[in-house]
Amino acid sequence: MENVELPGGYARVTSLIRRALQSGHLHPELLLAECSSCGAAVLGxxxxxxxxxxxxxxxxxxxxRPE
Known part of the structure; x- marks a missing residue:
């Protein structure tokens, strides 16, 4: 599996990631990274x-994984 750049930055994608985790469509061991300079987000x-x-x-x- 490779890293994926996420448009919109960390703030925009966290709710999408939480929903994906809750529905079981996202592996819980992936890491989300945010750039503190430009706000870009990378998932991988x-x-x-x-x-x-x-x-x-x-x-x-x-x-x-949310409770």
Whole structure:
């Protein structure tokens, strides 16, 4: 599985990711990374260290399955 760049940034995609996890359509061990500079988001098993859009360091978050 490869990383996927998500348009709209972290804030826009978190609700979509939560819904996908709840419905069982997204693997819970994927990581979501956000660029603190341009707001780009990357989802994948191991996001890159740097933002593919602007080159800034990505902040990595887990996509924990909601209770």
């Amino acid at each position: 098993p191991q996001p890159p260290e740097r933002c593919p859009t602007c080159g800034w360091v990505l902040l990595v978050f887990g996509t924990e």
